[in-house]
Each structure stands twice: as C-alpha cells, then as structure tokens.
Amino acid sequence: MIDIEERVAKARMLFKEGYNCCQAVVLAYNDIFGIDDRTAAALSSGFGGGIGRLREVCGSVSGMVMLAGLIKPASDPSDKASRTGNYALVQEVTGEFKAMNGSIICKELLGLVPMGSAAPAPKESPEPSERTPEYYKKRPCEELVGISARIVGEKIATSLRSSQ
Secondary structure, three states: OOOHHHHHHHHHHHHHHOOOHHHHHHHOOHHHHOOOHHHHHHHHHHHHHHHOOOOOEOHHHHHHHHHHHHHOOOOOOOOHHHHHHHHHHHHHHHHHHHHHHOOOEHHHHOOOOOOOOOOOOOOOOOOOOOOOHHHHHHOOHHHHHHHHHHHHHHHHHHHHHHOO
16 A cells, blocks of 8 residues: 555655656656656656646646556557546546636736636746755745645545556
8 A cells, every 4th residue: 555645755755856847756656667767757757847848737736647547558559448538537637626626727826827727827937946955945836746646546546446
C-alpha cells in the first residue's frame, strides 16, 4: 500500500528542490510503475509552467494526466474500452482539481488573467523563474502540486487495491 501523504510531501519537496510542477507530481509516483527518475523527469520536463511556460494547462494537472496513462493505459489504438477508461480517469482527476481550484489553466491559477477569461497570458521568456523566497510567496504552485499528488495518489491506491 502507498502512503499518499508521504507522496504528497515528496511532490511538494521536489517542487521546492527546483523540479517543475509536472515533474514533481510524476516523480512522486514513477517508482510504482517501474520508471526510473531520469526518464520520468525527462518525459515530464516540457509540461512545467503550463506547458513550456505558455501558462496553459497547469503542469501539476499534466502530471496527473501522465500518471493516468499508467494507471489506466490506452496503448492500443484499436482498444476503445481502454481509451474510454483512460479518458474517464483523466476527466475525473481534472474535474476534481478544477472543483477544488476553479480552473486547470496555469494563467488563471496564477492570477495572471481572471478565471474563465479567454485573455492571453502576458508573454514570458522560456527561461524558468529563479526559485527565491519571493517566488514561493507569490505562487500557489507548491500547494497545487500537493493537491494534484493527493488526487492522483488516491486513484493509484484504488487501482492497486482493485488489482489485488
């Protein structure tokens, strides 16, 4: 059995160590699926900052979606039932996140645009922000990483229980 609170704390710690939101969520659980840290970090690296700092889908949500593909894989394009199960899980985890936070969109979660706004995020450099105390004070990212890690951890725990 997995200790979800321990995994949530790990995800938050990884974020504070400098991993992006997506990496922090994925790296909190990759070992369960037999994926090494280097591969997991590389696969999830482009999803930080709302997909490469475009401020679109929150990186922690992207991490949940990546893990959903491991919880309920849909690797055979002709297997409609697997695809349906995967999409249902993705809709479930993203729906839970949105219900708790009002959005799954990075620019809205960061307050760069109003919730539900179609306005573009201010243009940003692809260079990641320095992780200073001020950075952590003005961003909800560590908390969002924890929320995503908890939501997906509950789904992983349920999946592990049902497979036994």
